[in-house]
Amino acid sequence: MSRRPGDLAVFLLVAFGLSWLFAVPLWLSGGSGLVTVTGLAMMFTPAIAVLTVWRLRHREVPFREWAGRTGLTFGGRPGRAWKYIAVAWAGTVLLTLLATAISVATGLLSVDLAGLSLFRAQIASLGRGASLPLDPHTLAVIQLAQGLIMGPVVNAIPALGEEYGWRGWLLPRLMPLGATKALVASGVIWGLWHAPLTLRGYNYPQLGAWAAVMFVGFCVLFGIFLGRLRLASGSVWPAVAGHGVLNALAGLPLLLGDAAHPPNLAVAGVTGLVGWALLAVVAAFVLRTGRPPARPTPVQGEPTGPAVQG
Incomplete structure (x- = not known):
């Protein structure tokens, strides 16, 4: 019996x-100055893991064929893939804006549109207040416009670094579990992978290390949305678009917030409980109405598994 690690084990070992x-370096430094650099570097590890699986386990498969089976192409139907890219783009924008609006309407998020005091405080904390080329309001408008219009483009490469692993390779690999279980399991894995950051309170500073648990829940719910688009389109690019928009707009509460009443990100915004509620509705809808797609043709040497069930 072979004792070589299987595809999934190799993938998880490399990605994690x-x-x-x-x-x-972030943990050794004890500070937060390396969070952005660390997060950006981490985003490429799932893609590296997929390529490692290919080189170690399926080297005989031409890369062009491997790319098609792992979602790097448009699934043989470019028009369909572009339609789902638009759905991911517009849907993530809508979810993010709606979560922010509901947070404001319910009093869970205090905004300072006139002064942008929280945004100004963040700029000042970076030590760049004296050298700003533009007024904070102008910067905020530019940042918001970039998130709405250019989010998937600007963030495409780092988002692909993650999505090629989670939705491109991992989700189809888990499909023998059944579509629903595969979507949930891939979301849990995605959330746990963030632990080097979330254990330090990343995304939910009020929670400390409990942020790691909180973010797993968000990843499961948002991952169901992205995963369904990947399975329906046969391509990873809709998930890349949605992930790119999320990264561009998830910080809206920090952009619009009031420094005198900072937002509790565990509650407000798309990654907080308000966003969870919206995403839960979306997840229930897509799980109930989405027709389970056929499992992609396995790469040579992969187990075929049982038929897919919803």
Whole structure:
């Protein structure tokens, strides 16, 4: 009996191992100055893991064929893929704006549109207040416009670094579990992979290390939305678009917030409980109405598994 690790084991070892390796300087420094650099480096580890599986386990498969089976192409139907890219783009924008609006309407998020005091405080904390080329209001408008219009484009490469692993390779690999279980399991894995950052309170500073648990829940719910688009389109690019928009707009509460009453990000915004409620409705809808797609043709040497069930 072969004792070689299977495809899934190789993938998880590389993706998780590299993420923790890249986070070592952040943990040793004890500060937060390396969070952005660490997070950006981590985003490429799932893609590296997919390529490692290919080179170690399926080297005989031409890369062009591997790319098609792992969602790097448009699934043989470019028009259909572009339609789902538009759905991911517009849908994520809508969810983010709606979560912010509901947070404001319910009093869970205090905004300071006139002064942008929280945004100004963040700029000042970076030590760049005296050298700003533009007024904070202008910067905020530019940032918002970039998130709405250019989010998927600007963030495409780092978002692909993650999505090629989670939705491109991992989700189809888990489909023998059944579509619903595969979507949930891939979301849990995605959330746990963020632990080098979230254990330090990333995304939910009020929670400390409990942020790691909180973010898993968000990843499951948002991952169901992205995963369904990947399975329906046969391509990873809709998930890349949605992920790119999320990264561009998820910080809206920090952009619009009031420094005198800072937002509790565990509650307000798309990544907080308000966003959870919206995403839960979307997840229930797509799980109930989405027709389970056929499992992609396995790469040579992969187990075929049982038929897919919803």
